Amino acid sequence: MERQGPRTMAKQQQHFLIVTYPAQGHITPARHLAHCLASAAPGARATVCTPLSAFRRMYPDAAAGEERGDGDEQVAYVAYSDGYDSGFDSAADSYVRYMEQARMAGARSLTGVLRRLRDGGRPVTCAVYTLLLPWVAAVARDHGVAATAVFWIQPATALAAYYHYFRGHGEAVAAAAASGDPRAEVRLPGLPSLQVRDLPSFLAITSDDDPFAFVLPEFRELIDALEQGGSSKPRTYVLANTFDAMEPDALASLRPHVDVFAVGPVLSFLHDADNAKRTLSPPRDLFDHDGEGYLDWLHTKPAKSVVYISFGSSSVMCKKQVAEIADAMAQVKKPFLWVLRKDNSKNHEDDAAIKKLAAAAAAIGDGSGMVVDWCDQARVLAHPSVACFLTHCGWNSALESAACGVPLVAAPQYSDQGTGAWLVERMGVGVRAAARDGDGVVEAGELRRCVEAATSEAVAARAAAWSESARAAVADGGSSDQNLREFLRQIAAGGN
Numbered sequence: 124m125e126r127q128g129p130r131t132m133a134k135q136q137q138h139f140l141i142v143t144y145p146a147q148g149h150i151t152p153a154r155h156l157a158h159c160l161a162s163a164a165p166g167a168r169a170t171v172c173t174p175l176s177a178f179r180r181m182y183p184d185a186a187a188g189e190e191r192g193d194g195d196e197q198v199a200y201v202a203y204s205d206g207y208d209s210g211f212d213s214a215a216d217s218y219v220r221y222m223e224q225a226r227m228a229g230a231r232s233l234t235g236v237l238r239r240l241r242d243g244g245r246p247v248t249c250a251v252y253t254l255l256l257p258w259v260a261a262v263a264r265d266h267g268v269a270a271t272a273v274f275w276i277q278p279a280t281a282l283a284a285y286y287h288y289f290r291g292h293g294e295a296v297a298a299a300a301a302s303g304d305p306r307a308e309v310r311l312p313g314l315p316s317l318q319v320r321d322l323p324s325f326l327a328i329t330s331d332d333d334p335f336a337f338v339l340p341e342f343r344e345l346i347d348a349l350e351q352g353g354s355s356k357p358r359t360y361v362l363a364n365t366f367d368a369m370e371p372d373a374l375a376s377l378r379p380h381v382d383v384f385a386v387g388p389v390l391s392f393l394h395d396a397d398n399a400k401r402t403l404s405p406p407r408d409l410f411d412h413d414g415e416g417y418l419d420w421l422h423t424k425p426a427k428s429v430v431y432i433s434f435g436s437s438s439v440m441c442k443k444q445v446a447e448i449a450d451a452m453a454q455v456k457k458p459f460l461w462v463l464r465k466d467n468s469k470n471h472e473d474d475a476a477i478k479k480l481a482a483a484a485a486a487i488g489d490g491s492g493m494v495v496d497w498c499d500q501a502r503v504l505a506h507p508s509v510a511c512f513l514t515h516c517g518w519n520s521a522l523e524s525a526a527c528g529v530p531l532v533a534a535p536q537y538s539d540q541g542t543g544a545w546l547v548e549r550m551g552v553g554v555r556a557a558a559r560d561g562d563g564v565v566e567a568g569e570l571r572r573c574v575e576a577a578t579s580e581a582v583a584a585r586a587a588a589w590s591e592s593a594r595a596a597v598a599d600g601g602s603s604d605q606n607l608r609e610f611l612r613q614i615a616a617g618g619n
Contacts, residue, residue: 136164136165136166136167136168136248137160137164137166137167137168137248137249137611137614137615138167138168138169138170138240138245138246138247138248138249139157139160139161139167139168139169139170139247139248139249139250139251140169140170140172140236140237140240140247140249140250140251140263140268141153141156141157141160141169141170141171141172141251141252141253141274142172142203142233142250142251142252142253142256142259143171143172143173143174143177143252143253143256144174144253144254144255144256145173145174145176145177145205145207145210145211146177146409146436146437147408147409147435147436147437148276148435148436148437148517148518148519149253149254149276150171150173150177150181150409151408151519152253152274152276152364152389152519153171153173153253153274154171154198154391154407155389155390155391156169156251156274156362156364156389157169157170157171157198158195158197158198158391159386159389159391159607160251161195161197161198162197163607163608163611164611164615167197168197168198168199168245169197169198169199170190170198170199170200170201170240170245170247171198171199171200171201172200172201172202172203172233172236173200173201173202173203174202174203174204174205174207174208174225174229175202175203175204175205175208176205176207176208176209176210176211177202177409178200178201178202179202180409181200181407181408181409182200182407185202188202193407200407201236201240203229203232203233203235203236204228204229204231204232205221205224205225205228205229205232206221206224206225206227206228206229207221207224207225213334217334218334218335218337219337222255222337222341225256226258229256229258229259229262230258230261230262233259233262233263234262234265234266237262237263237266237268238266241266241267246267247263247266247268248268248269248270248614249268249269249270249271249272249614250262250263250268250270250271250272251271251272251273251274251362252271252272252273252274253273253274253276254273254275254276254277254341254342254345255338255341257341257344257345257348259271260348260357260359264357269614269617270358270360270614271357271358271359271360272359272360272361272362272610272614273345273348273349273359273360273361273362274362274364275361275362275363275364275383276364276518276519277323277364277518277538277539277542277543278365278370278373278518278539278542278543278546279363279365279370279373279374279377279383279385280314280370280372280373280542280545280546281322281323281539281542282361282363282373282377282381282383283311283313283314283373283376283377284296284311284314284317284322284323284326284542285323285326285342285345285346286346286349286350286376286377286380286381287311287312287314287376288311288326289342289343289346289347290346290380292311292312295309295310295311296309296311296319296322296326296327297329299319300319300326300327300329301329302319304319305318305319305320306318306319306320307319309321309322311376312376313372313373313375313376314372314373314376315372315549317545318545320535320541321541321542321544321545322541322542323538323539323541323542324537324538324540324541325338325339325342325538326339335537349361349381349382350380350381358382359382360382360383360384360610360613360614361377361381361382361383361384362384362386362389362607362610363383363384363385363386363387364386364387364388364389364518364522365385365387365388365522366385366386366387366388366592366593366596366597366601366602366603367385367596367602367603367606368592368596368602369525369546369550369589369592369593370385370546384606384607384609384610385602385603385606386603386606386607386610387522387596387597387603388522388523388525388526388593388596388597388603389522390501390522390523390526390597392501392505392526393526393593393594393597408497409436411496411497412497412498412499413495413496413497413498416495417460417493417495417498417503418499418502418503418506420460420493421460421503421506421508421509422508424458424508425508426507426508427507427508427509427510427578427583428457428458428508428510429457429458429459429460429506429508429509429510430452430455430457430458430459430460430510430511430512430513430574431459431460431503431504431509431511431512431513431529432448432459432460432461432462432512432513432514433461433462433498433500433512433513433514433515433520434462434514434515434534434536435514435515435517435519435520436464438515438517438536438537440463441562441564443562443564444564444565445463447564447565447566447567447570448461448513448567448570450567451567451568451570451571451574452492454567454568454571455570455571455574455575457491457510457574457578458491458492458493458508459491459492459493460492460493460495460498460503460509461492461493461494461495462494462495462496462497462498462500463494463495463496464496464497482494500520500523501523501527504523504524504526504527504529505527509527509529510529510530510578510583511529511530511531511532511553511574511577511578512524512529512530512531512532512553513531513532513534513570513573513574514531514532514533514534515533515534515535515536515540516531516533516534516535516540516541516543516544516547517539517540517543518539518543521533521543521546521547522593524552524553524586525550525552525586525589525590525593526590526593526594527590528583528586528587528589528590528591529586530552530553530577530578530582530583530585530586531547531552531553531554531577532553532554532556532570532573532574532577533547533548533553533554533555533556534555534556534558534565534570535555536563550585550589551582551585552582552585552586552589553577553582553586554573554576554577554582555573556569556570556573557569
């Protein structure tokens with residue numbers, strides 16, 4: 124084990140290594156966190172460590188083993204190998220196999236990263252990792268890293284649900300899920316009444332043949348690592364991408380058991396009052412942006428008139444759902460900006476049909492719609508012409524909307540998205556669309572109803588109020604600012 128003496132550690136400036144899973148929904152908040160941590164502690168640095176497949180898409184011209192940046196001298200980017208350097212193809216391999224390979228190859232590769240940073244005079248003092256990477260903590264500790272933390276990029280309510288599921292309430296959740304009724308009630312300690320549809324979808328998996336059955340063992344391992352166990356157990360903190368006022372019940376139910384710090388919304392533009400429409404520059408996304416044309420297009424639209432539509436970086440819209448959205452936009456008669464990724468469908472025939480439907484929708488009337496492959500979402504949501512956001516309700520999207528004061532129409536698909544949709548309704552900043560039984564498609568009439576409700580004065584006013592709350596939380600002296608400073612104090616003091 125590679126250890127450093129206490130005098131050496133005391134003289135070091137903080138260096139945070141943030142290790143991510145190879146998905147846009149992990150990398151984007153990790154980049155925001157890197158800038159947040161680097162600016163919060165005097166002299167601190169942050170290094171974002173992504174799998175090589177993602178790093179190559181972010182920096183296509185980078186040489187093997189090269190360290191890159193994005194204009195901020197305090198933040199750098201490096202790659203590690205997860206064993207799938209050309210990327211993971213779910214059609215050709217299994218998630219179980221990927222997780223096994225990522226654990227073995229990742230541990231070897233991350234060891235090399237830690238050594239290179241140490242030998243370069245920048246030893247890591249705190250290792251932070253996103254979900255599905257519980258092995259990172261042990262690798263970091265074996266190489267002298269004093270502090271470890273999970274960056275929880277889902278609602279704190281989802282973390283509380285996982286915690287209580289693995290701590291005596293799994294049978295109650297399983298029984299409710301087995302009923303087949305998505306509205307069956309589930310009671311968990313310290314949380315308001317929830318329905319099965321409000322819980323992370325992975326908690327309702329009942330078959331070992333389910334392609335996502337691998338997830339629960341990973342979360343069990345994470346919960347085991349997080350639970351406070353006294354001085355004999357290594358301490359792993361949680362940096363939760365939420366704020367106290369947004370999820371008070373969940374945070375209160377976790378704090379007796381887990382060292383959780385609500386430090387969100389972790390969004391770079393909230394800390395830049397003079398440039399609130401920017402996020403990170405350049406975006407460094409895993410998808411190519413459609414130039415700046417969509418921003419010019421938004422400039423031509425009246426204030427609070429545009430419906431923004433995006434189902435994120437991993438959810439897929441089937442042909443039926445695309446057709447229903449197109450029909451809904453024709454009925455709503457509002458301008459819309461619609462993100463349809465190039466990889467939305469691996470079936471070329473389906474893909475062609477989907478793009479044809481979207482193009483036809485954009486051409487309705489005076490051509491008041493625009494369809495793009497990808498965009499800078501934070502800049503879109505900050506634009507004054509945007510009236511509401513039709514979304515899968517991934518947590519990054521929900522937080523960006525909350526920060527920008529944009530009402531949501533939530534159409535959750537899987538994972539924690541149902542929990543996010545529950546919070547959206549509870550906060551009153553949007554509405555949850557009811558999907559059709561059987562295929563989960565939200566029909567045009569329901570979408571029209573939801574858009575009309577979300578763009579009402581009452582919902583818009585609540586969204587604006589929550590935007591102020593989000594900004595107050597991360598401002599100097601706000602709850603998230605205080606929580607972040609306490610986290611930094613504790614790791615600087617060795618966990619005391």
